[in-house]
Amino acid sequence: MPQPPPTTNQDAPPEVVVSLAAPAFNEEQAIEAVVEEWKQTMDHWGIRAEFVICNDGSTDRTAAILNQLQARLSQLRVVGGTQNQGYGHALTAAIQACRGQYIATIDSDGQFDPAAIVDFLKAIQADGADGCVGYRVKKGDTLLRVAADRCLNVLVRLLFATHLRDTNCALKVVRRDLLQSIRLESTGFPLPTEICIKLQARGARLLERPVQHRQRPSGESKLKVWRTGWRTFRFLLYLRARARLYRAGLLQDF
Numbered sequence: 001m002p003q004p005p006p007t008t009n010q011d012a013p014p015e016v017v018v019s020l021a022a023p024a025f026n027e028e029q030a031i032e033a034v035v036e037e038w039k040q041t042m043d044h045w046g047i048r049a050e051f052v053i054c055n056d057g058s059t060d061r062t063a064a065i066l067n068q069l070q071a072r073l074s075q076l077r078v079v080g081g082t083q084n085q086g087y088g089h090a091l092t093a094a095i096q097a098c099r100g101q102y103i104a105t106i107d108s109d110g111q112f113d114p115a116a117i118v119d120f121l122k123a124i125q126a127d128g129a130d131g132c133v134g135y136r137v138k139k140g141d142t143l144l145r146v147a148a149d150r151c152l153n154v155l156v157r158l159l160f161a162t163h164l165r166d167t168n169c170a171l172k173v174v175r176r177d178l179l180q181s182i183r184l185e186s187t188g189f190p191l192p193t194e195i196c197i198k199l200q201a202r203g204a205r206l207l208e209r210p211v212q213h214r215q216r217p218s219g220e221s222k223l224k225v226w227r228t229g230w231r232t233f234r235f236l237l238y239l240r241a242r243a244r245l246y247r248a249g250l251l252q253d254f
């Protein structure tokens with residue numbers, strides 16, 4: 001069983017090893033089974049975990065289901081308001097509310113097997129790394145989505161000289177103190193990529209592990225490929241400009 005690392009963070013409850021941080025928007029068909037799967041997996045491996053979900057303005061029964069789940073699962077905390085502010089905004093709110101030694105970012109639609117988090121924690125512990133990021137094998141997506149992700153990874157490598165294979169894979173485990181200290185700006189789908197770029201700029205040592213990616217079991221995708229692609233492109237150029245100013249000493253924070 002992965003043990004918590006030594007921490008200097010006084011406010012960290014030492015008993016929580018990992019906080020699963022996830023956004024949820026209109027996931028009424030999946031959310032209960034997903035949270036149950038998280039709990040069963042963490043219990044099976046004897047890992048003390050908490051689940052932090054940001055639901056911002058779902059128009060279906062997601063909020064009601066989460067309320068019922070919260071009443072019987074003490075590890076579950078739900079954050080977020082009534083106004084929908086986007087994937088990145090929601091995931092950042094969940095990250096900021098986490099209290100475990102590590103934060104595992106994950107989607108709430110059931111596309112990722114939570115057992116991968118156990119695998120990541122073991123790898124981090126064996127290596128002493130700061131975090132571990134997933135790369136999706138046999139991606140459960142359409143050809144267009146797979147192609148778009150490949151283009152994104154090439155672009156990120158060119159602009160930021162990163163060695164990482166799948167920066168926009170939502171599944172990552174990172175030391176909480178490190179992740180919470182990073183200024184995250186993306187309110188949309190580029191957030192997992194922004195996390196990788198900024199961790200790398202901090203000199204974080206990151207491992208990579210393969211993760212299975214299931215097809216969305218139910219509900220609807222919130223990602224519109226062309227719109228997201230264009231917004232991601234603009235955001236990466238903005239980040240690149242900031243990175244240059246930071247390296248030139250003209251910005252205090254990247």
Ligand SMILES: Nc1nc2c(ncn2[C@@H]2O[C@H](COP(=O)(O)OP(=O)(O)OP(=O)(O)O)[C@@H](O)[C@H]2O)c(=O)[nH]1
Binds near residue numbers: 055056085108111216
């Ligand atoms: N709170 C919140 N969650 C969101 C928002 N947009 C997406 N999500 C959640 O973020 C996760 C990823 O969104 P998806 O639409 O599944 O995106 P994706 O996995 O790239 O797309 P698919 O593979 O088609 O499912 C899911 O758990 C969504 O419920 C949002 O605006 N607010």
Ligand SMILES: [Mg+2]
Binds near residue numbers: 107109111216221
């Ligand atoms: Mg999905």
